Amino acid sequence: MARDQGAKSKAAGERTIGGRAAESNPWVSQMRKGLLEFLVLAVLRRGEAYGYIILKELRGFEGLSLTESTVYLLLARLTKDGLLRARKARSPEGPPRRYYSLTATGHRRLVDMTAYWKAITKSVDHVLAAGEKR
Amino acid sequence: MAVLSIEANERLEAYLADVAEILRGDGHDLVDIKNIIDSLREQIYEIATVDGQRPASLDEIEQALGEMEPPDAFRAASRVLAIKTKNRATKRALAYLSAGLSMGAVLIYFAVAAVYHPVPAIFGFGQVTALAAGAASWSEPVGRFGAICAALFIVGSFFRPG
Numbered sequence: 001m002a003r004d005q006g007a008k009s010k011a012a013g014e015r016t017i018g019g020r021a022a023e024s025n026p027w028v029s030q031m032r033k034g035l036l037e038f039l040v041l042a043v044l045r046r047g048e049a050y051g052y053i054i055l056k057e058l059r060g061f062e063g064l065s066l067t068e069s070t071v072y073l074l075l076a077r078l079t080k081d082g083l084l085r086a087r088k089a090r091s092p093e094g095p096p097r098r099y100y101s102l103t104a105t106g107h108r109r110l111v112d113m114t115a116y117w118k119a120i121t122k123s124v125d126h127v128l129a130a131g132e133k134r
Numbered sequence: 135m136a137v138l139s140i141e142a143n144e145r146l147e148a149y150l151a152d153v154a155e156i157l158r159g160d161g162h163d164l165v166d167i168k169n170i171i172d173s174l175r176e177q178i179y180e181i182a183t184v185d186g187q188r189p190a191s192l193d194e195i196e197q198a199l200g201e202m203e204p205p206d207a208f209r210a211a212s213r214v215l216a217i218k219t220k221n222r223a224t225k226r227a228l229a230y231l232s233a234g235l236s237m238g239a240v241l242i243y244f245a246v247a248a249v250y251h252p253v254p255a256i257f258g259f260g261q262v263t264a265l266a267a268g269a270a271s272w273s274e275p276v277g278r279f280g281a282i283c284a285a286l287f288i289v290g291s292f293f294r295p296g
Contacts, residue, residue, distance in 0.1 A: 033214060051173035052180055067203050069211035072173045076166040077215070086169070094179025098172055 032064065038117065039064070040074055041083065041102065041110040048087075048101035051075055075100055083109055138182070142195040146178055152205040160212050161225065164273060170208075178202065225271045232268035232280025235260050236287065261287045 043054050051072055059066045078084045083106035091097040102110065138146060150171050157167045182190040182198040190198075239260040261284045268281025 036215070050176060052177040055177070067207065067211070068174060068177060069203050069207040070215065072170045073166075073208065073211050073215055075173065076162075076169045079169065080166065091176065091179075094183060095172070095175050097176050098169065 035064075036066070036070065036074055037078065037083075038110075038113045040071070040078060041106055041113065044084065044100060044102050044106070045110060048099040050097040050099050054100070078106070082106075138179075138190045138195065139192060142182075142190050142192045145192060145195050145199070146175070149178075149199055149202070149205070150174060153208055156205050156208050157212075158273075160209055162212070174202070225274055225277070228267045229271035229274035229277030229280060232264045232266075232271060232284065233276045234280070235264035235267065236280045236283035239264065239287070258288075258291065261291075 039058055040054060043049065043057050049057075051068075054075070055066065055068055055071045058064055058071065075084065075086075079086050079100070082103055084100045085103050086098050086100050088096040088098055153174060154167050154171055157170060162170075178195070178198050179190075181201060182194045264280055264284035265288065268277045268279075268284055271277030272281065
């Protein structure tokens with residue numbers, strides 16, 4: 001089952017924007033980069049999760065096309081920055097799993113980012129709507 | 135807990151070693167590398183061991199690895215995320231500086247000590263610099279060597295006869 005989901009997600013990542021693969025559009029990378037930290041923190045708002053679960057949840061969404069290299073590197077960086085904490089727990093399927101959860105600093109960062117995101121999307125919507133009226 | 139056959143485990147560890155090598159080359163620290171490798175191992179186990187009661191075969195591991203990114207993708211991801219890593223070239227330079235100062239100072243020390251007493255303080259400064267450079271480049275084997283030599287030299291200087 002996990003294998004099928006992985007294959008589907010891989011296919012989902014191969015999208016095109018403006019006739020080019022999303023990944024090869026530099027502006028897509030730029031916009032996505034700023035969102036990744038926010039998205040990882042948002043996934044963990046509901047509680048702790050291990051890396052592969054976080055990856056599966058995020059790569060299912062259109063346009064994100066997240067891969068293990070991005071997510072695991074980001075988890076390591078956020079842990080080092082004190083926004084996440086990690087603990088190991090036994091797994092029935094293999095080696096111990098590393099569960100990530102938000103620290104108090106991570107919670108605060110997520111609240112700030114959410115407020116900023118709401119403000120900025122509202123502004124962008126206004127600008128786009130004004131442009132359409134002309 | 136699911137286990138892998140010997141050949142499947144070897145194939146898995148070879149992939150993980152390639153990723154670790156790339157991360158090391160990019161200057162990630164050892165803790166980060168271990169975390170990332172552990173996460174990858176968990177993921178591959180989960181994909182490959184559909185039936186947790188029997189060892190995953192080499193074919194199953196190959197299939198799971200086929201769904202993974204190639205190790206080079208981790209280098210690209212580091213750049214995309216602009217993760218700041220210590221420059222490997224700088225670390226290497228510090229490592230060789232440390233080892234060079236340690237060994238050079240030891241050799242010159244004995245040469246100078248044969249003529250002058252006490253030995254000029256510059257050798258002490260050299261060893262302290264070697265220790266600092268070695269500590270800063272601890273992830274490099276040469277850096278560790280330099281730092282340990284310098285530390286031994288400094289400690290040894292306190293027990294010098296006379």
